[in-house]
Amino acid sequence: LRITEYQAAIGLAQLARLEGESVKRHGNAEYLKGKIKGIPGIAPYELSPGVTRAAFHLFPFRYDKAEFHNMPRATFLKALSAEGVPCASGYGPLNKGQYVKQAFSTKNFRRMYAPADLDYAAWLERTRCPENDRLCEEAVWLSQNLLLAEKADMDDIADAIAKVHANAGKLAKA
Numbered sequence: 001l002r003i004t005e006y007q008a009a010i011g012l013a014q015l016a017r018l019e020g021e022s023v024k025r026h027g028n029a030e031y032l033k034g035k036i037k038g039i040p041g042i043a044p045y046e047l048s049p050g051v052t053r054a055a056f057h058l059f060p061f062r063y064d065k066a067e068f069h070n071m072p073r074a075t076f077l078k079a080l081s082a083e084g085v086p087c088a089s090g091y092g093p094l095n096k097g098q099y100v101k102q103a104f105s106t107k108n109f110r111r112m113y114a115p116a117d118l119d120y121a122a123w124l125e126r127t128r129c130p131e132n133d134r135l136c137e138e139a140v141w142l143s144q145n146l147l148l149a150e151k152a153d154m155d156d157i158a159d160a161i162a163k164v165h166a167n168a169g170k171l172a173k174a
Contacts, residue, residue: 025056025147028154032059032147035158039165041067059142060090062135068165071172076164077140079171083160086146090139095127 003011033044043062047054063073073089080087094100103109104120117123146157164171 021148022053022055025144026053028147028149028151029054029056029059031151032154032157035154036061036161039158039162041065041165042161056147057144058090059144059147061140062138063140064138068168069172071168073137073140075171075174076168079164079167080140080160083163085157085160086143088141088143090141091136093129093133093136095124095129 029045036042037044041064043064045060063076065071065073065076068076077087077089101120104118104123110118142157146153
């Protein structure tokens with residue numbers, strides 16, 4: 001794809017901010033991780049060995065509903081949002097998307113693949129990803145713009161997660 005000269009000019013101007021924002025997002029992510037890792041049912045990201053800095057376009061963590069009185073993740077997300085922390089559930093299992101099933105029945109797909117390769121049920125069985133499915137049920141995402149805030153804001157996010165945990169029994173019943 002080609003971008004316009006105007007878009008390129010904006011992109012070039014933004015590059016000057018990239019290093020500083022990357023450093024700040026990484027620092028705030030590490031700080032927030034330290035604040036929430038002790039909350040039962042919250043498992044923050046782990047960087048692979050040797051990674052010295054991540055871009056953090058998202059701040060991911062896992063939510064274990066068993067530690068929150070079996071409160072559904074959707075309720076956790078709603079409660080966290082009510083505390084002023086915008087959050088999302090992340091991706092669903094991409095191999096199970098409706099668009100994949102539809103692709104198997106398209107004229108071009110049928111022309112490109114042998115009949116034996118067009119068995120959708122068999123394909124689903126071959127592409128099972130149970131750990132990914134589990135992650136898709138547990139993931140919570142905070143957007144990168146939150147990581148550009150100040151340390152006090154990271155404290156507020158951690159406090160909001162702790163507050164939701166402390167009130168999980170009431171929230172699960174509601």
